[in-house]
Amino acid sequence: MNHDRNFQSERERGFDLPQKIGFGILFFFLILSCRSASNRATSSADPETNARSAEADLLWEQRCSSCHGLDGTPNEFLQPKPRKLNGFGIKMGFFFGGDKMREGIFRTIRDGKNERMPSFQKELSEEQIRALVRKIERL
Known part of the structure; x- marks a missing residue:
């Protein structure tokens, strides 16, 4: 019963699996775009x-x-x-x-x-x- 309560409290806080996956994908593309922007900035300076x-x-x-x-x-x-x-x-x-x-x-x-x-x-x-x-x- 205690386990159900912990699971429920995580869901209430908004940490369900689809959101975690979505944020993970979003974070991945954010890192990828930063790397790409960094490469462009470096090349434009030289x-x-x-x-x-x-x-x-x-x-x-x-x-x-x-x-x-x-x-x-x-x-x-x-x-x-x-x-x-x-x-x-x-x-x-x-x-x-x-x-x-x-x-x-x-x-x-x-x-x-x-x-x-x-x-x-x-x-x-x-x-x-x-x-x-x-x-x-x-x-």
């Missing part, structure tokens, strides 16, 4: 970083956007369909996978994946490919 970012934007426009779109949304008419690079899944990959995710994307750009995703190893330097990886992370 002129060298801004120049590299502008170069990556130009490379993206010239080499990637025809398949992956300017904002990371793929061209729906291509087969096989290019990977969507601005969705929740890839954001979570960068958030939780970090360097492993970056290296995987680096290898895909450098080595290619299939007939639609060619290798850029002969056309782009390692630094240019890394700049594209950072660009994808910013999408």
Whole structure:
């Protein structure tokens, strides 16, 4: 009986499971947005970083956007369909996978994946490919 009273008092205080889950999800996205804002603030303060970012934007426009779109949304008419690079899944990959995710994307750009995703190893330097990886992370 005492256990029921404790459970009831927790509910009365507003600590039921759906609220806890909701606040947890809200907190997670708050942390994620703060991290993203921090990355943008850091990059906007450094002129060298801004120049590299502008170069990556130009490379993206010239080499990637025809398949992956300017904002990371793929061209729906291509087969096989290019990977969507601005969705929740890839954001979570960068958030939780970090360097492993970056290296995987680096290898895909450098080595290619299939007939639609060619290798850029002969056309782009390692630094240019890394700049594209950072660009994808910013999408």
